[in-house]
Amino acid sequence: MAFFSINNAACRRIALLLIVTLFLSSIHATMAGSKSRKAAVRMNVIDRCWRRDANWRSNRQKLATCSVGFAGKMRNNIGRGIIHYQVTDPSDDPVNPRPGTLRYGASKLRGKVWITFKNDMEIKLQKSLMVSSFTAIDGRGASIHIAGGGCFVLYKVTNVIIHGLKFHDCQAQSPGLIMGPDSKILPVNWGDGDAIRLVTASKVWIDHNTLYNCPDGLIDVTRGSTNVTISNNWFRNQNKVMLLSHDDGSVRDKSMRVTVTFNHFGPDCTQRMPRVRHGYAHVVNNLYLEWGKYAIGGSMNPSVLSESNLFIAPNSENKKVTWRQDINVQGRIPWRVYSVNDVFENGAFIKKPAHAHLHPKPWPRYNHEQFFRVVSARFLRDFTKDAGALRCSPMSRC
Ligand SMILES: *[C@@H]1O[C@H](CO)[C@@H](O)[C@H](O)[C@H]1NC(C)=O
Numbered sequence: 001m002a003f004f005s006i007n008n009a010a011c012r013r014i015a016l017l018l019i020v021t022l023f024l025s026s027i028h029a030t031m032a033g034s035k036s037r038k039a040a041v042r043m044n045v046i047d048r049c050w051r052r053d054a055n056w057r058s059n060r061q062k063l064a065t066c067s068v069g070f071a072g073k074m075r076n077n078i079g080r081g082i083i084h085y086q087v088t089d090p091s092d093d094p095v096n097p098r099p100g101t102l103r104y105g106a107s108k109l110r111g112k113v114w115i116t117f118k119n120d121m122e123i124k125l126q127k128s129l130m131v132s133s134f135t136a137i138d139g140r141g142a143s144i145h146i147a148g149g150g151c152f153v154l155y156k157v158t159n160v161i162i163h164g165l166k167f168h169d170c171q172a173q174s175p176g177l178i179m180g181p182d183s184k185i186l187p188v189n190w191g192d193g194d195a196i197r198l199v200t201a202s203k204v205w206i207d208h209n210t211l212y213n214c215p216d217g218l219i220d221v222t223r224g225s226t227n228v229t230i231s232n233n234w235f236r237n238q239n240k241v242m243l244l245s246h247d248d249g250s251v252r253d254k255s256m257r258v259t260v261t262f263n264h265f266g267p268d269c270t271q272r273m274p275r276v277r278h279g280y281a282h283v284v285n286n287l288y289l290e291w292g293k294y295a296i297g298g299s300m301n302p303s304v305l306s307e308s309n310l311f312i313a314p315n316s317e318n319k320k321v322t323w324r325q326d327i328n329v330q331g332r333i334p335w336r337v338y339s340v341n342d343v344f345e346n347g348a349f350i351k352k353p354a355h356a357h358l359h360p361k362p363w364p365r366y367n368h369e370q371f372f373r374v375v376s377a378r379f380l381r382d383f384t385k386d387a388g389a390l391r392c393s394p395m396s397r398c
Contacts, residue, residue, distance in 0.1 A: 042382040044262045044285070045372045046207065046231055051390075051398050060138060061114065063163065068372035069229035069259025069282065070364070071205040076159045077136045082112040087121070092149070094127035094178045095185060106131045107179045117142040125150035128173055128191045132181040133157040139164030139209075140392050146170070150191060151214070154201040154225075157181055162206045164389045167195035170214040192216035198225040206230045210388035212237040217272065221245065224252040226279070229259045234388030239270040239292075245277035248300050253278040259364070261372075264387035266290050271323070276302035282364040283309060284374055287384040288348075290314035294323035296337060303362040304337040306350070310380040313348035321350040338362060343377035 043051060049066035053059055061082070064074040089100035097103035102123055105115045112134045120143040128150040131137070135157075144165050146152070151170035154160055173191025180186040190197070193215035198204060200223045211218040211233060217240045221228055235241050242260070245253035256279025265273045266289030273288065274281060275297040284307040288295050291314060296306060306321075313319040321344075322337055338361050339350045366372075375383060392398035 042379070044232070044375070044383040046262065047386065054397050056392070056398055057141060060116070060140070063138070064136065064161065067161075067205045067207070067229055067231075069231065069261055069366070069370055070227045070257045071203055071229035071259070072227070072367070072369040074136070074159065074161050074203075074205055076203075077112055077114070077134055077161055079112070082114055083109055085109060085113050085115050086118050087115060088118045090121040090123045092123065092126045094125075094150075094176070097179060102137075103129055103179065106135055106137060107181060108183045109135075110182050114138060116140075117144050120144070122147060124148040127176055127178045128153045128188065128197075130155055130178055130180045130186070130188075131157060131160055131162075134159045136161035137163065137165065139166075139389060140398060143389070143391070146195075151194060152196045153188075153190070153199065154197070154204060155180065155199045156201065158202045158204075160201065160204045162196065162204075162209060164208050166210045166389050167218070168210075168212045168214065170195050172215050194218065194220045196220075197222065198228065199223050201225045201228075203227045204229075206233065208232040208386075208388065208390055210234045210236075214238065216240065217243050219243075219274075221256065221258055222247075222253075223250060224256070226256045226258075228257070229261070230263065231259070232262045232384075232387050234264045235269055235273070236264075236266060237268045240275075241265065241269050241272045242274035243272055244274045244281055245279055245300075245302075248277065250278060255279065257364075258282070259284070259370075261285050262384055262387065263287070264289065264384045265295070268292075271295075272297060275299075276304055278302055280304070280362065280364075282307065285309065285377070285380060285383065287380045287387075288312060288321075291318065291321075292316075293318060295321045297323035297325070298337065299325035302336070305362050305364065306337060306339045306342055308341045308343075308374050308377045308380075310343045310377045311345065311348040311350075313344070313346040315346070319347040319349055321348055336362065341374075341377060343380075 061078040064078045085105040115137045122145040170193045172193035175189035195218045197220045220243045260283045263286045270292030273295045277300040280303045286309045288311045390398045
C-alpha cells in the first residue's frame, strides 16, 4: 500500500510537472506569436516588403521593388546585365580609383551596378564621390561610415539607390578633379560639405541612412532634381538638415517633387526638415523629436503637404512647426503648407494658411507604383524606431 501511494504521489508530481510545463510552453508560444505578429504589423510599408525575409542576403535586389513615393519602384536598377560589385578596400583615389574601392564601383563602372561591402569600413573620401546612374549602394550587413572627407554628389544622374550608410563629419571640398559618372574626369568646384547632394538628378531613393554633423546640410535636392524619395533615415545633431531647392532663382525647381517619409528627425536638429522652395514636397509619416528653430520651412511659393506626422515640440519657446520667409517682391505669394492629420505634442502647433479651407489640398496624386498607405501618426514611434542604418546580423533578419 505504502509502495503504491509513493508511486501515486510520484505519478501525480510527474503529471503536474507535465501539465505545468505544457501550460508554460503554450503561454510562451502565444507570447512569441503575438510578439512576432506585432513586429510584423509595426513595420512600415517599405520595411515590410523586405525585412521579414531572413534570407535577405541572397535576395538583396528585392529591395528595389520596395520603394514608394515619387521615386516610384527602382526596377531599373535590377535585372539583366546587373553587375554585383563588392567594396573590399576603404581607400580612395578621386581621379584614378582602384578596383575594390567604393569610387571604382560607384563612378567608374557603367550600367546597372549593385554595390555591397565585404566588412565594416570607415571610408574617408579624398573628394566628393560622384555616383553614376543605375547604381545602388547597399550597406546592409556591414557598418559603413562615410566620414571625415568628401561625401556624395548625384550630378545629372538617374536611378540611384543609397541604402544603409552612415554619413557624418563630411568636409567642405576645395575645387579639384574628380572622376565623374562613366569615368569622365571633371573639374568640380562645389562641395559645401553636404552629406548627399543632388544636382539635376531624378529618380533617387535614399533609404535607411544615418546622417549627422556635417558643415552644410545633410541632404540637398537642387537644380531641377525631381522624383525623389527620402525614407527611413535618421537625421540628428545637425543645424541645416534638408534643403529642397537651394536658391530663389531656380525656377525649374517648380517641377521638383519629393516624398519625405518614415524619417526620424532629432535629437538636436535645428531647422530645415525640410526647407522647401518652388516645388512640391509630401512630408508624411515622419517623427519630429524636437527642433531648435523650426521643423518645416519654405519660401518662393512651394507646396507642402504635411500629413500624419508626429511633431514633438522642444521644451523651449519654439513650439511652432513651420517657418516662412517672405522675400519675394510682391510679398503676397501664398505660403501653402497644408497640415492633414498631423499630431502635435508638448505644445507643438502649425499655423494654418489663411483661407486654407478655400484651397484644394495639394494631394500628391501618386501613380500605382508610388502610392502607399499613410498610417496614423499615433503609430509613428513604432514605425520610425528603426530609422537610420540597420544592424543586420549575418545569419538573421535586418
Ligand atoms: C518623374 O516621374 C514621372 C512619372 O511619375 C515622369 O513622367 C517624369 O518624366 C519624371 N521626371 C523626370 C525628370 O525624370
